[in-house]
Amino acid sequence: MNEFIALMLFTLLALGFGGLLAWAAKRFHIDGNPLIGQIDAILPQTQCAQCGYPGCKPYAEAIANDEADINLCVPGGETVVIMLSELTGKEIKPIEAEAKPKQFAFIKEEECIGCVKCIAACPVDAIIGAAKFTHTVITHECTGCELCIPVCPTDCIVMEEPSVTQRNWQWPKPVGPIGEGARK
Amino acid sequence: MSDIIFILISTVLVNNFVLVKFLGLCPFMGVSKKADSALGMGLATTFVLTLSSILSYLVHAYLLVPFDVEFLRTVAFILTIATVVGFTEVAMRKLSPMLYSILGIYLPLITTNCIVLGVVLINVQEQHNLLQAGLYGFGAGTGFALVLALFATLRERIAVADVPAAFQGSAIALVTAGIMSMAFMGFAGLVK
Structure with a gap:
């Protein structure tokens, strides 16, 4: 008899919790990935396609789906890479195209x-x-x-x-990663 | 009132779940590389711990005890914890997508985090009432969050320090955790 009660009780408990989760899934339902919108808001919206994607929104989708790296946006530069890194938790990398x-x-x-x-x-x-x-x-x-x-x-x-010109001249950048050589 | 303070100090410092009872070591090592995600993980775990302590107490006191089926408690508690984590995940995805993406895999992993099951089982063992159970869960979560945040900031500084090659990575992290654990042993004389 006790086993029967235990079985019924556990089934009811599981059903109750399952119902709660189903309700929560409906209540907190979201369309698409909200991360895409946040990434898109950071990108400069120049739609220049230098990242290899047709525009800023497709690039945002690619980042959100882990298909693209965060360092492809040339117009955005370092600022955008740092902001994207804070949002997505990926590591900061130098802009890919900066070699040219x-x-x-x-x-x-x-x-x-x-x-x-x-x-x-x-x-x-x-x-x-x-x-x-x-x-x-x-x-x-x-x-x-x-x-x-x-x-x-x-x-x-x-x-x-x-x-x-005198206006935009800068000192040459230091060679090698920062801190290297300083320690030894 | 002194009872409340006693439970909080005891769970946060003296009987810290991570460094004294050695529960929940998986996220302690896994999510402590960046202070931001450590804080997020600590908050999520505190939330889940408090909620699952209260809910597990209710399940135990009003379902398992009256029907005399207390032998079900481990599996019933796991079910409760899984529900709370599932609920938190769905709610967080809607309310804070950034935190959701930071926590990533670790949020569902709270389900199998032994600290959660440990807390609710100790609640039953120590025969806490509803308030005590909730406080115990909250204190355990706060202690976890505190230690995780401290450890993550330590690791951030270790990452740029000149560590000998043989100790780099997890090795120095484990050594650090051991020293932290010894430091927390010092709180043993704080209460009573």
């Missing part, structure tokens, strides 16, 4: 026909100009995403390295 020097687009004005196609293509609105007038690039706004190059009908846009 930072470049910006330059429009050869004598070849520009003023077609405004590059203005539409620029994700950060760094190109100014109007129809039938030559365009030019606002250098410090350009992220170097190269999206304007394929759309230009006269191939008048080239990537250039920024010239060193």
Whole structure:
């Protein structure tokens, strides 16, 4: 008799707890992964596709699904990598594309026909100009995403390295990982 | 009142579950690499411990004892703990997705964390009432969180220290844990 009671009691207990969990799953139901939205909010929304994904949202999805690393966003730079690392708990790594020097687009004005196609293509609105007038690039706004190059009908846009001026000159970066050599 | 303070001090410091009773060592070693996630894990465990202590007490006092089926208590407590953890996981995923992603695998692992089953079984053994059981669970969780946070901050500093090659990684962590345990033995004379 006691065994029967124990069996019934345990079944009821399990059913009760199961019901509670089912209710909780319904009550706290969420559509999709909320992490994607948070990652997307950190990304700079330039939609430049330098990370290899068609835009910021697809890249956010790839990070959330552990398919992509957090160090692929070139326009976001170090700041975005650190913020993503805090959010996802992944380790901070240097930006992958930083090996290649930072470049910006330059429009050869004598070849520009003023077609405004590059203005539409620029994700950060760094190109100014109007129809039938030559365009030019606002250098410090350009992220170097190269999206304007394929759309230009006269191939008048080239990537250039920024010239060193008194305003942007910096000391060369120290060689090797920080702290190495200092200890020995 | 003194009873409450006694239970809290006793569980947090004197009879600390991790360093004196040696329960819950798996997350103690596993989640203590970063202070942030250690704090999150400590909070989650405290929450689960308090809730499962109270719920297990109710299950024991109002279901198992009246029907004279106390031999079911271990399996019934495991069921209770699993439910509380499942509930916490679902709720946390909605309310704090960041903490959810930080805790990751460790949140469901609270289910099999022996500290939780240990606390609810000791509750029965010591014949605590509802308030005492809840406090005991809360104190155990707080002690766990405290020790985990201390240990994680220690490990963060050890990570950048000049540790001999033979001691690097888990070895130095275990040595640290041992020294911490000895330090906590010093609290033994605090109460009574």
